[in-house]
Amino acid sequence: MADILLVLLRGVPWTLSVTLGAFCIGVVLGFPLCALRLSNLKLCRWLAAILVLTLRSIPPIVWLFFIFFGIGGGYIALSPFAAAVLGLGLITAAHMSEVYRGAFAAIPQGQYEAAQVLNLSAPQRFFDVMLPQLVRIAIPTSATYAIGLLKDSAVASTIGVGDVSFQAYQMSQQTFQGLEVYSVAALVYLILSVPVALFSRWLSATLKQRIAR
Numbered sequence: 001m002a003d004i005l006l007v008l009l010r011g012v013p014w015t016l017s018v019t020l021g022a023f024c025i026g027v028v029l030g031f032p033l034c035a036l037r038l039s040n041l042k043l044c045r046w047l048a049a050i051l052v053l054t055l056r057s058i059p060p061i062v063w064l065f066f067i068f069f070g071i072g073g074g075y076i077a078l079s080p081f082a083a084a085v086l087g088l089g090l091i092t093a094a095h096m097s098e099v100y101r102g103a104f105a106a107i108p109q110g111q112y113e114a115a116q117v118l119n120l121s122a123p124q125r126f127f128d129v130m131l132p133q134l135v136r137i138a139i140p141t142s143a144t145y146a147i148g149l150l151k152d153s154a155v156a157s158t159i160g161v162g163d164v165s166f167q168a169y170q171m172s173q174q175t176f177q178g179l180e181v182y183s184v185a186a187l188v189y190l191i192l193s194v195p196v197a198l199f200s201r202w203l204s205a206t207l208k209q210r211i212a213r
Contacts, residue, residue, distance in 0.1 A: 004184045007171050011164035018153045021085035026092025033097035055094035061155045063087040068159045084156035103137040143200030147193045164188055
């Protein structure tokens with residue numbers, strides 16, 4: 001069992017790197033996508049809605065194959081890691097844009113009106129009034145998605161990223177101990193997920209106290 005664990009731990013840095021990279025891309029790109037979804041221009045709303053629907057509807061493994069074997073195979077040289085981060089990052093951006101949109105909708109209308117009455121500039125209204133509340137509202141859903149992304153990152157193994165799933169597959173093929181190997185792999189994913197959940201609870205509670213002041 002210890003030998004299995006040591007082999008699987010080799011894939012942990014790759015799993016965390018893919019997850020963190022994809023999540024960071026999604027968090028950043030989710031904002032402009034959300035802005036387009038909330039735009040006053042009907043065309044922008046339509047284009048953003050179609051893009052979000054497309055990214056969310058097609059399975060992640062198809063996106064990874066499309067980027068790595070399609071785009072990376074004949075147009076742009078992409079490593080398996082880069083293709084995995086890019087593909088999962090774009091999917092995450094679509095999901096995060098909907099998280100942000102829901103968070104904006106949850107902010108009471110009175111907050112917008114109070115900011116206007118105080119004659120705050122647009123940047124001040126966003127960064128000082130809206131953003132802290134948006135972050136607090138979005139954290140639980142974002143953390144839940146981050147845990148799901150950690151598990152979904154296993155699809156990166158299909159294009160050659162040496163993550164936990166890749167190491168588990170290789171070892172199960174060599175030792176024919178599939179039950180033991182994948183049981184340990186499941187335990188590794190569980191252990192990796194717990195800190196994310198605990199951190200999100202702590203951060204949400206901290207922001208809630210600050211806003212309440």
